[in-house]
Amino acid sequence: MSRGFWKTTALEEMTPLEWEALCDGCGKCCLAKLEDDDTGDIYWTSVGCRLFDGETCRCRDYDNRLASVPDCIRLTPQNVRTIAWLPQTCAYRLVAEGRDLYWWHHLVSGSRETVHEAGISVRGRVTASEDDLPDPEDYFVHLLEEEP
Numbered sequence: 001m002s003r004g005f006w007k008t009t010a011l012e013e014m015t016p017l018e019w020e021a022l023c024d025g026c027g028k029c030c031l032a033k034l035e036d037d038d039t040g041d042i043y044w045t046s047v048g049c050r051l052f053d054g055e056t057c058r059c060r061d062y063d064n065r066l067a068s069v070p071d072c073i074r075l076t077p078q079n080v081r082t083i084a085w086l087p088q089t090c091a092y093r094l095v096a097e098g099r100d101l102y103w104w105h106h107l108v109s110g111s112r113e114t115v116h117e118a119g120i121s122v123r124g125r126v127t128a129s130e131d132d133l134p135d136p137e138d139y140f141v142h143l144l145e146e147e148p
Contacts, residue, residue: 006095006107011077019077022095024105024115027057027122028087029075032130035085042085046127054126057116089120 002008005018014022032047051060051069059065065072073079080092087093091101101108104118116123 006091006101011080011092011096014077021107022091024089024091024101024120025057025112026087026089026115026120027052027054027126029073029085029090030057030059031122031126033085040084046122046125047130047133048122048126048128050129050131052126052129055123057121057123 001015001018001021005014006022009018011019027048028044030049030052032045032049034043034045035041036043048054049059049069049072051065051072052058053060061068066074073083075083075092077096080086080090081096089102091105091107094101102118102120103109104114104120106112106114115121
């Protein structure tokens with residue numbers, strides 16, 4: 001991977017290694033989100049996917065996640081441009097919009113810890129796994145504009 005590849009390479013032209021490296025590791029996409037059918041507003045919860053590790057902000061079975069979690073959404077260059085719930089800070093969204101990565105992104109800072117140190121990730125904020133709950137609506141935390 002070349003330094004600053006996200007500035008010169010379109011999402012569609014990235015290698016699988018570059019694509020995966022673009023993920024900032026915030027874990028927000030792995031939280032349960034609820035959408036108001038009438039307004040389209042997105043409500044964030046503090047509930048993680050059943051495969052989500054709230055300490056590492058990583059999937060416990062990333063390679064098999066799509067088979068294990070039927071509603072898991074695989075991010076692609078095409079759908080990152082249309083998914084309304086992607087966080088404003090998401091590297092995929094930023095690059096798709098022609099913007100640069102934030103200082104805390106590991107490709108800029110050189111450390112995968114800066115996303116956590118900057119308070120961008122959901123580390124320490126996941127209170128339950130979706131398998132543990134009868135009703136995720138009890139765990140609303142924020143509107144999309146106030147991402148966790």
